[in-house]
Amino acid sequence: xxxxxxxxxxxxxxxRAVQDLFGYxxxxxxxxxxxxxxxxxxxxxxxxxxxxxxxxxIIVVLNRGQWLTMVNxxxxxxxxxxxxxxxxxxxxxxxxxxxxxxxxxxxWLALDGQLCDAWFSSDEVNHDIxxxxxxxxxDHLDGITLRNTRPT
Numbered sequence: 001x002x003x004x005x006x007x008x009x010x011x012x013x014x015x016r017a018v019q020d021l022f023g024y025x026x027x028x029x030x031x032x033x034x035x036x037x038x039x040x041x042x043x044x045x046x047x048x049x050x051x052x053x054x055x056x057x058i059i060v061v062l063n064r065g066q067w068l069t070m071v072n073x074x075x076x077x078x079x080x081x082x083x084x085x086x087x088x089x090x091x092x093x094x095x096x097x098x099x100x101x102x103x104x105x106x107x108w109l110a111l112d113g114q115l116c117d118a119w120f121s122s123d124e125v126n127h128d129i130x131x132x133x134x135x136x137x138x139d140h141l142d143g144i145t146l147r148n149t150r151p152t
Contacts, residue, residue: 001038001052006091006147010050015057015141018071021113028058029111032069035060039067042089046133048140051090059137063120063130070108070116073138077105082122084132088146096146104131 004010018028031054039047039060046061057072080102087095103121110116122131139145 001034001041003038003042003089004051004053005089006094006145008090010053010055011090011140011145012143012148013050013055014143015048015050015055018056018058018109021071021109021111024112028056028071031056031058032060032071032111035069036067044089045129046137047089048137050140050143057141059134059141061130061133061137064128069111070106070134070137071111073106073108073134073141075101075104075135075138076107079103082132084122084129086132086136086146088136090140091146094146096149098146098149100132100135102131104134106134 021028031049034052035047038052049056049058059070059073061068078101081099082102083097083099085095085097105119108116120131120134122129
């Protein structure tokens, strides 16, 4: 699966929420597989559906060595801030310092339709940047890339 790169207009579109995720949905499962395959092939720690050409609100992130698929993810709470330097497979060779919440609480649906709720933190000392990664990927779902983000 090829990565969609800037300035492709699909990266600037707001993705639509996944509907009808009550039990197994073969389309959503296939998108999740494609995301995971593309993330691994491109050595990414996270990837959002628009980065591989889909317009659904689905992301995958590497969380403590395990891949996590999040359908319709929403950040519902934030604590603290940190300024971080980010890169993106959709903006090759480009990096930008951005302000992110250090800790976030998210709601999302698992692939089986189960509602999930968890806190994620970023800790530069331990190289754990899952909160940063989740925020970055959700930005993609909202049509925001590093190229249209204001630097910190």
